[in-house]
Ligand SMILES: O=C(O)CCC(=O)C(=O)O
């Protein structure tokens with residue numbers, strides 16, 4: 001049986017920003033995961049995502065088009081289904097008709113904007129935690145036209161949870177800067193802090209009512225020269241229906257992912273060469289989906 005984790009809890013609105021930044025730093029070094037409370041996104045909005053994705057509304061999965069348009073896909077073999085909403089301004093999103101799901105589009109747009117603003121606030125604390133200026137990510141250009149994505153995820157309830165080959169979501173790390181996750185409380189999410197250890201140890205990440213589960217993505221790990229970890233995680237077949245929403249805060253596609261000066265030195269040189277986010281993401285998608 002995996003152990004249940006006690007992840008740190010970060011208060012987005014704490015007046016003591018420096019001590020909050022310190023706890024974020026520790027959480028990102030130790031776990032790459034933490035809970036975010038006091039984020040200002042009301043739960044009523046969050047309840048909108050738990051809708052059965054109607055069969056007529058499932059997105060036709062055109063891999064090439066999705067790469068071009070920064071849409072992410074579930075890994076082949078995962079049993080979940082997802083509906084993805086990309087940047088609102090780029091006009092590439094497919095929306096249900098107003099008469100089929102009244103107010104759904106406007107609610108989702110509001111939700112997207114709120115998550116974007118929570119992400120921006122959190123990134124200023126993350127900048128502080130790395131001894132950088134609070135507006136560091138803005139100045140870097142990461143937040144101009146960011147290629148953020150919301151994934152509305154549905155895990156069917158009728159999977160055979162006794163088989164090791166059946167995943168809700170198979171083991172992966174997220175590509176971007178940070179991910180904010182809201183779940184409906186049904187368990188299933190697990191993390192593996194030492195992915196190279198044998199046997200791997202998987203720990204349950206319980207949901208916390210009203211809190212987002214935040215995790216560090218690969219771009220942040222690369223920026224910080226692996227000081228902050230992009231922890232591998234997966235979702236077990238829940239054995240009952242499960243809904244979650246993941247907000248992937250990805251940077252602007254032209255943003256350069258280059259080790260921060262505060263995270264390298266002569267004795268600790270950058271582990272990765274600089275790369276533009278667009279090139280990085282295309283490479284990751286190519287490897288992940290064997291394109
Ligand atoms: O649904 C979840 O709890 C996790 C989803 C996830 O890790 C992802 O979509 O990257």
Ligand SMILES: [Fe+2]
Pocket residue numbers: 172173174179233
């Ligand atoms: Fe993930």
